[in-house]
Amino acid sequence: MSTLSQVYTEYPLNLQQIIPLDFDSIATVPDSHAWPDSDGFESNDRFSIPTIDLRDPDAAKLIGHACETWGAFQVVNHDISLNLLDEVESEVRRLFSLPTTRKLKALRSPGGATGYGLARISSFFNKFMWHEGFTIMGSPTDHAKELWPHEYQKFCDIMEDYQKKMEELARNLMRQILKYLATSEEEMDWFGSPGSASICLQLNSYPLCPDPRRAMGLAPHTDTSLFTILHQRTSGLQILKEGIGWVSVRPTTGALVVNVGDLLHILSNARFPGVVHRVVLKEAKQRYSVAFFYAPPVDFHLFPLALSSGQIPLYRSVSVAEYVGRKAKNLDKALSSIRI
Numbered sequence: 001m002s003t004l005s006q007v008y009t010e011y012p013l014n015l016q017q018i019i020p021l022d023f024d025s026i027a028t029v030p031d032s033h034a035w036p037d038s039d040g041f042e043s044n045d046r047f048s049i050p051t052i053d054l055r056d057p058d059a060a061k062l063i064g065h066a067c068e069t070w071g072a073f074q075v076v077n078h079d080i081s082l083n084l085l086d087e088v089e090s091e092v093r094r095l096f097s098l099p100t101t102r103k104l105k106a107l108r109s110p111g112g113a114t115g116y117g118l119a120r121i122s123s124f125f126n127k128f129m130w131h132e133g134f135t136i137m138g139s140p141t142d143h144a145k146e147l148w149p150h151e152y153q154k155f156c157d158i159m160e161d162y163q164k165k166m167e168e169l170a171r172n173l174m175r176q177i178l179k180y181l182a183t184s185e186e187e188m189d190w191f192g193s194p195g196s197a198s199i200c201l202q203l204n205s206y207p208l209c210p211d212p213r214r215a216m217g218l219a220p221h222t223d224t225s226l227f228t229i230l231h232q233r234t235s236g237l238q239i240l241k242e243g244i245g246w247v248s249v250r251p252t253t254g255a256l257v258v259n260v261g262d263l264l265h266i267l268s269n270a271r272f273p274g275v276v277h278r279v280v281l282k283e284a285k286q287r288y289s290v291a292f293f294y295a296p297p298v299d300f301h302l303f304p305l306a307l308s309s310g311q312i313p314l315y316r317s318v319s320v321a322e323y324v325g326r327k328a329k330n331l332d333k334a335l336s337s338i339r340i
């Protein structure tokens, strides 16, 4: 069986699409990073996504409803300790504060999936983003040794612990979602074997920008996952809500943001929107975030499961590997290409 990182090797990028700008030595936003069509990055702040207490006896209903109306929510009482979140954030800061020459030692290879580099979606836009990332799939040890030949162990321990805890939380959320969709867990054989999901950890850094109104942190996109659990403590994340426009996600201490991705949109037969989101750079502060992407194993065939009687499926069956491939080839057309 192949893995998510093997699937990515089939879609090599060129170095221009991998090496971030040397942000430390830049005093103005270069033309390559200036987004002329920006809408001022405004948002409608009369609205906000729901916050859900995972210990609420009605959690499944609240989560399902939030997925249906917003495609996103914040979750509290998720059992990920504040201490672990602090440790993760401090390691993320330690990584991105390294000198550029050191970070480039862990550069993602053109055909690779892990390591330091630009966001994968960069190749679909003609302007670059004010962003640098570090992708982890499985053990981060090899790349961590490139960053810190001696002091890599703490980073690895914390990231591995975080991935493990995130997977437990993702299983808990998935169980609530399946309950809401009245879908039995048996329909997804992989769900019965903990540890078989495809998971990926994406560390994001948005360096201080000399002209935030012209630069884009992360361009609008949907995630390829079932859903993504995001840890962030600085404003900047916005989600697009039909009929309302961009809505800011307000960081709440201890809360994690959950975004519905394309695969859950398919599974729910479009009942849940895959939420379009972006990052803007309004706050005069370096921003960090950690995204945990949760998906079935790459050879699992996914199709709309949550059909009520008489409903027709809107998408054909697609393996996770095929879908990841379609998205890597065409960011915006992947979903429509499997529509029945």
Ligand SMILES: O=C(O)CCC(=O)C(=O)O
Residues within 6 Å of the ligand: 202, 204, 218, 223, 230, 232, 237, 277, 279, 288, 289, 290, 291
């Ligand atoms: O930095 C954020 O808040 C969002 C990150 C994100 O959307 C991603 O990594 O896919």
Ligand SMILES: [Fe+2]
Residues within 6 Å of the ligand: 221, 222, 223, 228, 277
């Ligand atoms: Fe995202």
